[in-house]
Amino acid sequence: NAGVTQTPKFRVLKTGQSMTLLCAQDMNHEYMYWYRQDPGMGLRLIHYSVGEGTTAKGEVPDGYNVSRLKKQNFLLGLESAAPSQTSVYFCASSRVSRADTGELFFGEGSRLTVL
Amino acid sequence: GQSLEQPSEVTAVEGAIVQINCTYQTSGFYGLSWYQQHDGGAPTFLSYNALDGLEETGRFSSFLSRSDSYGYLLLQELQMKDSASYFCAVPGGANNLFFGTGTRLTVIP
Numbered sequence: 213n214a215g216v217t218q219t220p221k222f223r224v225l226k227t228g229q230s231m232t233l234l235c236a237q238d239m240n241h242e243y244m245y246w247y248r249q250d251p252g253m254g255l256r257l258i259h260y261s262v263g264e265g266t267t268a269k270g271e272v273p274d275g276y277n278v279s280r281l282k283k284q285n286f287l288l289g290l291e292s293a294a295p296s297q298t299s300v301y302f303c304a305s306s307r308v309s310r311a312d313t314g315e316l317f318f319g320e321g322s323r324l325t326v327l
Numbered sequence: 328g329q330s331l332e333q334p335s336e337v338t339a340v341e342g343a344i345v346q347i348n349c350t351y352q353t354s355g356f357y358g359l360s361w362y363q364q365h366d367g368g369a370p371t372f373l374s375y376n377a378l379d380g381l382e383e384t385g386r387f388s389s390f391l392s393r394s395d396s397y398g399y400l401l402l403q404e405l406q407m408k409d410s411a412s413y414f415c416a417v418p419g420g421a422n423n424l425f426f427g428t429g430t431r432l433t434v435i436p
Contacts, residue, residue: 319369
């Protein structure tokens, strides 16, 4: 089982460029999440989805958009990248709501640098 | 809102026992999770405590006291491979799992 797979793993952008991060999970999970991780700040939720065709804002959604057209995929888009979006992005999934088991399955991360 | 406090760094000797504490403030508490993350890697789920008491899984144990809003992760028989960052987390609003800022554990020979 691949679990949660993120592509690309590394990317360098110039300010103002756009890009999309792809997350795919093969565990048939309903819930999917995008987090960003910055030094000394832990993981912060950007957007999440509770099922195919649904998306919702998390803690730090500004500057990002998401789509969940298929249950197994969750896309994170940056329309106009800014240096403040330099971070490591983690996709995660869970079978049930995070409140039931506290268990999320994470991908290996996508390291984005915006110059 | 939620807030979590855990030490930023801990150093321990190989073969020893180390305890990583976490205090939390949250509304509507459901449970406390622990995650491990090696440098450059993905966070990996370790444990979840919804009820008071100690949960043991091999060399790792996790404790929760809901009345004290406090929990800890206990690592026994430390190995070099246990050097990593450890995060406590609580369910927050709107399907969020709110993470602490992490404790970096360094195991020395």
